[in-house]
Amino acid sequence: MPAYTLKRTFVAFLILIVVSGLTFSLSHLSADPALTIGGEQASDEDIQAIRKLYGFDRPIHVQYLDWLGRALSGDFGESYHYKQRVFDMVSERIGRTMLLGTLAILFALAVSIPLGTLAAMRPNSITDRIALFIAVLGQALPTFWFALMMIIVFGVWWRWLPISGHTQWANYVMPTIALGYYATPALMRLTRAGMIEVLASDYIRTARAKGLSPASVLFKHALRNAIIPVVALAAVWFGFMLGGSIVIETIFNLKGIGWLSYDALLRSDLPVVQAIVLVFASFYVVLTLLADLLNAYLDPRISVR
Amino acid sequence: MSGTILEVENLSVDIPVAAGMLHPVRGIGFSVSRGETLCIVGESGCGKSLTSLAVMGLLPKTARRSADRMEFLGRDIRSLREREMARLRGGSMSMIFQEPMTSLNPSYTIGNQLAEVYLRHVEQSRAAARDRAVFLLEKVGISSAASRLGQYPHQLSGGQRQRVMIAMALMCGPELIIADEPTTALDVTIQAQILHLLAELQREFRMGMILITHDLGIVARVADKVQVMYAGKTVEEGPCETVFDAPMHPYTQGLLRCIPIPGRTQRGERLGSVPGIVPNLVGELSGCMFRNRCDYASDACAGMRDEPTRMGDGHAYTCLRAPEEISGEPQAAETP
Structure with missing residues (x-):
């Protein structure tokens, strides 16, 4: 290891x-x-x-x-436009982006794993169809449109949630859902496919032959094996959310580094762009690394290969 | 033999398929007593594995089970709910499968998988479960048992994994153990060891055992009783020696011709085979299902009813030919 x-x-x-x-x-x-x-x-x-x-x-x-x-040595230069140190500009905003990305991937996993498991327990049943419908909807709706619709409904009509800013927790609710929902379909389909395959495996038959409770068969023996590919995919999606929150951050005026990169690109503020691309790339690299390590932990055969 | 553990009468399994209703098991009956080994023999697709899954309550969801009687330790298990059945499984009845390479969960250690069945059925004591696991791993011939507990299935060979499966089946001291082709996936030298081990453990713990196999060589070594299945039905049953010495059903005779028998088969002699393939079991079925592969078939076979001819000491066969007719012939093993 x-x-x-x-x-x-x-x-x-x-x-x-x-x-x-x-x-x-x-x-x-x-x-x-x-x-x-x-x-x-x-x-x-x-x-x-x-x-x-x-x-x-x-x-x-x-x-x-x-x-x-x-x-x-940590010196990323100075912004051409703001005349501030790039390091300070990024580190001031990176927390918001990471918080949003983390919330979004957690939201996506919290929706897709139970939904995928439920769908896999009875393939082609009504539950499966409903789960599929929710998933396809998430894939089909453009993120920016979905975000705008939420703003109209929850922000303008019902006035439940603030529509811009980053100062209170309520600011994060709509961006989290908008960003997370987009990743839900892929994660859910993969959970479903993995679960269906695992539930038909010999070791699940063994688990049932041992008289284990249905919950133990499903969650201990099946889910752990079924979510191994989901972990890898979730890491890629998490990277995408951290780097791809540009649209969402701009729509909700949530000033993280997604918003900053949008701003810097408009102004050709190269030191800022350069630093942010590097930050996004490190997100991907670190997450892929973490996913590999987590997979090696979940499936002990991986590190041997 | 002291006391019957399992008694099954007229067990049938039906599975709806695209072409109609499949009848893989059609009215099987058997019983197992404490310390007794029953071998169910037959070729692939004769319904022997489904019979065992039906007893364990592990049939696929679409399959339907019916039986006139299914008593385990004096308790009717036909009407048991899944929750109650799960209490028996792994506890007082346990099963060993054909595929040791895939029957263990790759994500958990051997120790975890052994302990969990004990924790479920016997008592909530991790220390006791661990001790039991080490004791049984030693029993099934796994060296440095204690250090194996932390290993994962992929670190063990096929033979070792099957030994672990056997240890797992014994964790809760079952009354009945069902082994479904436990040696088929293993190489020949390991097969003999595993079989020997099973027979030894069965004697030591005085369990009833149902051994499902297509290998008559295995049957000859371990069985007390033999039940030969063909196309979902019992064609012949009886004490092991009787069936081997005087097989009555043409199918049993055919199977016995396929294996060399020490002291009877001559050097250079050709082993026989049973020509043809197993019939399709979809839809309405009647008469003797073996008739299209049988040397002695006549028109009457198509109308045969399931009335076994009983020979005494439990030996019975289901065929229209009279006992005198069969025993009057030259030795079964000598016909080509």
Whole structure:
């Protein structure tokens, strides 16, 4: 197990280096930061001066290594627009995004695992059909539309919930549901398929032959094996939610790093974009790593392979 | 033999399928006493596994079970609810399956899976469950038993897993143990060991055992009573030696021709086979189902009723041919 963990951690680190290199070169190729900083009225001399000042005239790999060196020591530079340290801007908002993402994935799991299990217990029954309907609906509705509908119903008509901000827990209710519901169908279908397969397995017959209670057969013996693939998928979805909350954060004006990335992209604020992409990439990498380790714990055969 | 443990009369299993109603078990009866081994023999699809699942109450949801009598330790188990049946299963009746590689849960340790059945049926004491598990693992011939408790199924070989399954079946000191082809998936040397082990444990704990197999070589070694099944019915039953010495039903004779018998089969002699395949058991069935594979079949076989010919000492067979007719023939084993 320790060797397995070490190997996976090393691979994760390499992935982050590659991602940061790619983002750096792509973003510097797609926009000229000197133009952004100078603004529309800047003269050619000003632009040249800015290039020299910020070091944009150097070859791109030199700029990247310079950036990487500082990033490794925690210095991600300064925002071109806000003139604040990027590190502070991100760390101030990252908590909100993580809270929203965590709530959303928990909501998705809390809906999809019971629903998938219920559906698997009686395939093709009315319960199964209802679960399927709920799932397909979640997949079919665009997140932004669903979010807007919730705002109209719960925020405007009934006035139950606040429609924007991040200061109180009630601010998180609608964003959580909007973001989490989108992941529910995939997770539910996978739970259902896994459960149906596991319930037909020999070791479930053994568990029943041992006279164990139906709850023990279902939850101890079946669910643990059925959710192994669900854990892996949930990790990917969690990464997606942390990185993909841009739309939701913007709609609900919940100022996390999703909202910040939207803002930074509009302003071509490259140091901010660069840092946020790296943060999103680390989310994915860390989550995939955690999912692998969790799977190795759930299924003892995995770390042996 | 002191006391009957299980008594079954006229057990049938019906399963609705797309083509109609499947009748895999059609009126089987048997009994097992304490310390007795009953072998149910037959080829694949004759209903022997479903018979055992029907006794355990583990039939698939769609299957329907009916019986005139099913008494376990003097208790009618036909009308028991699932909850009450679960109290018996794993406790006083337990089962060993054919597939040791997949019958253990890959996610839990051996110790956990052994202990849980004890905790469920005997007492809530982890220490006692652990001691019992170590005791039984040693009994079934697993070395350094205590350290095995923390191992997972994938760390054991097929033979070891089947030993664990046997230990698991014995955790609560069952009165009846049903072994459904326990050695089929294992290689030949391990088969003999496992079989020997089962027979030994059965004697030591004075359990009743139902051993389901298609291998007559196994039957000859361990059985007290034999029941030969064909197409969901009993075609012949009786004490082991009697059935082996004087098989009466053409199917039993055919099966016995398929295995070498020490002292009877000559070197260089060809072993026989039973030609043909098992009949389809969907829809209305009548007459002797073996007639399309039988050397002695006549028109009368199509109208045969299930009335076994009884030979004394429990030996009986269901065939139209009279005993004199059969025993007057040359030795069954010598016909090609």
